[in-house]
Amino acid sequence: MDSTLKERIAGTLAPTLRGPVVLPPDPDFDDARRVYNGMIDRRPAAIVRCADVTDVMATVNFARENSERLAVRGGGHNAAGLGVADDAIVADLGRLRGVHVNPDAATARVSGGCTLGDLDHATHAFGLAVTGGIVSTTGVGGLTLGGGLGYLARKCGLTIDNLLEVDMVLADGRFVTANEKENADLFWAVRGGGGNFGVATSFVFRLHPVSTVYAGPTLWRVEDTVEMLAAYRGWMEEHDADTDFYGFFLVQRLPAAEPFPPELRGKTVCGVMWCMTGTIEQAENALKPVRAARKPILDWAGPMPYPALQSMFDPFYPAGMQWYWKADFVGELSDKAIEINAEYGKDSPGTLSSTHLYPVDGVASRVGPTETAWGYRDAKWAQVIVGVDPHPKNRDAITRWSKSYWEALHPHSLGGAYINFMMEEGQERIQATYRGNYDRLAAVKRKYDPRNFFNANQNIKPAGHRQTA
Numbered sequence: 285m286d287s288t289l290k291e292r293i294a295g296t297l298a299p300t301l302r303g304p305v306v307l308p309p310d311p312d313f314d315d316a317r318r319v320y321n322g323m324i325d326r327r328p329a330a331i332v333r334c335a336d337v338t339d340v341m342a343t344v345n346f347a348r349e350n351s352e353r354l355a356v357r358g359g360g361h362n363a364a365g366l367g368v369a370d371d372a373i374v375a376d377l378g379r380l381r382g383v384h385v386n387p388d389a390a391t392a393r394v395s396g397g398c399t400l401g402d403l404d405h406a407t408h409a410f411g412l413a414v415t416g417g418i419v420s421t422t423g424v425g426g427l428t429l430g431g432g433l434g435y436l437a438r439k440c441g442l443t444i445d446n447l448l449e450v451d452m453v454l455a456d457g458r459f460v461t462a463n464e465k466e467n468a469d470l471f472w473a474v475r476g477g478g479g480n481f482g483v484a485t486s487f488v489f490r491l492h493p494v495s496t497v498y499a500g501p502t503l504w505r506v507e508d509t510v511e512m513l514a515a516y517r518g519w520m521e522e523h524d525a526d527t528d529f530y531g532f533f534l535v536q537r538l539p540a541a542e543p544f545p546p547e548l549r550g551k552t553v554c555g556v557m558w559c560m561t562g563t564i565e566q567a568e569n570a571l572k573p574v575r576a577a578r579k580p581i582l583d584w585a586g587p588m589p590y591p592a593l594q595s596m597f598d599p600f601y602p603a604g605m606q607w608y609w610k611a612d613f614v615g616e617l618s619d620k621a622i623e624i625n626a627e628y629g630k631d632s633p634g635t636l637s638s639t640h641l642y643p644v645d646g647v648a649s650r651v652g653p654t655e656t657a658w659g660y661r662d663a664k665w666a667q668v669i670v671g672v673d674p675h676p677k678n679r680d681a682i683t684r685w686s687k688s689y690w691e692a693l694h695p696h697s698l699g700g701a702y703i704n705f706m707m708e709e710g711q712e713r714i715q716a717t718y719r720g721n722y723d724r725l726a727a728v729k730r731k732y733d734p735r736n737f738f739n740a741n742q743n744i745k746p747a748g749h750r751q752t753a
């Protein structure tokens with residue numbers, strides 16, 4: 285880092301902050317710059333561990349006034365590692381962790397650096413929940429701004445469908461609130477448009493009475509993928525109107541570890557992760573045909589607290605592994621697509637690779653395509669293909685597998701992908717994510733961030749702007 289920047293940080297930024305600034309060669313610099321995906325190795329100029337909203341405003345102002353690039357880090361889980369950028373100043377929100385639940389109003393105000401685990405922990409105490417992703421260390425910030433899908437998507441909609449308000453620090457340093465009435469254009473854009481418009485310092489969510497769910501995996505042999513994926517398609521069709529019925533299909537290498545039985549450890553299987561939100565009796569009735577279709581090789585579905593389900597994948601996916609992501613939205617799941625999933629799914633090179641088909645229909649599909657920035661309300665699934673392995677030496681193999689799997693499947697998709705499941709794949713893929721909403725997003729970007737200050741993200745260019753950052 286150039287020494288004058290270091291002096292300017294020490295002279296003008298650091299004294300105004302409550303949180304520390306981590307700079308090279310501080311002993312914790314390497315730890316502070318690391319993100320969840322071990323494939324990402326970026327060296328920012330400085331990392332500001334923001335302690336409060338004032339620190340966020342100071343960091344934004346300092347970066348802008350000194351013409352430095354800014355990256356904003358929530359939970360650091362982004363596939364493409366967008367919470368950190370080379371030579372940038374990182375506003376790390378990891379200390380903004382408060383959750384305030386209002387049980388009477390069934391809402392929660394959630395600070396911008398919270399993880400899903402923080403959110404579920406706080407709301408579960410009141411028997412309430414909101415849609416969030418399947419690994420509890422994921423940041424609420426990045427997940428929400430990109431859309432947010434998870435086990436409650438059919439019952440409660442996407443995370444953004446439950447967003448009532450957001451507080452933000454804009455590129456010019458102003459602090460604003462956006463909701464249906466105030467800054468409504470900004471509120472529209474942040475519901476899917478990612479971190480393009482400012483730093484979200486808190487979110488207010490509508491909560492739902494979800495506490496115990498009937499959930500967990502039912503697994504079959506990978507050789508049965510064609511049969512079971514076709515059967516799963518049929519179960520989802522049958523339960524189209526029943527939003528308590530949720531299951532995502534997976535083809536997955538199981539961890540070579542407990543609690544899996546020795547004969548399944550390290551094996552690739554197919555199956556469904558269930559999350560039924562009705563009564564136990566309803567769930568068991570709904571699963572009768574599933575259990576009767578073909579005898580599962582493992583069936584752990586049963587009643588459990590919602591946060592237990594939300595953290596079920598956590599132990600198998602510690603931070604720092606190699607991840608290569610490819611994704612698409614799926615409308616109708618054709619027989620041909622089922623065959624391709626069976627063919628590629630069984631051959632993954634990574635020791636924890638998978639494909640997941642997450643339902644995004646039900647309540648999520650009852651929101652209009654232009655009501656929020658999320659452009660695929662007609663999709664039935666958001667599919668993700670992830671090559672995952674602990675060893676950097678397998679990086680190329682998992683990348684090749686994910687890409688070739690995706691290339692074979694892409695013609696059977698709706699064309700675009702969930703923005704939070706993408707690596708850095710270029711403008712064409714970003715535009716495909718937003719379909720007809722892209723131009724409106726670009727116009728909102730021009731209004732709130734005309735110089736494209738927030739560009740360490742899946743970047744939406746301000747309308748009429750030529751910068752290529």
Ligand SMILES: Cc1cc2nc3c(=O)[nH]c(=O)nc-3n(C[C@H](O)[C@H](O)[C@H](O)COP(=O)(O)OP(=O)(O)OC[C@H]3O[C@@H](n4cnc5c(N)ncnc54)[C@H](O)[C@@H]3O)c2cc1C
Nearest residue numbers: 358359360361362367396417418423425426427433479484
């Ligand atoms: C293991 C794993 C499981 C996942 N499961 C799911 C899932 O079930 N459902 C789902 O929807 N997604 C899931 N995701 C994807 C996840 O939504 C994205 O990775 C998301 O970007 C993570 O947000 P983050 O805050 O952790 O990321 P970060 O890397 O910190 O940030 C990602 C982007 O969001 C921006 N950002 C983050 N917080 C803020 C903020 N407060 N204000 C402004 N900008 C911000 C950053 O600048 C960056 O551009 C999963 C990811 C992983 C790694």
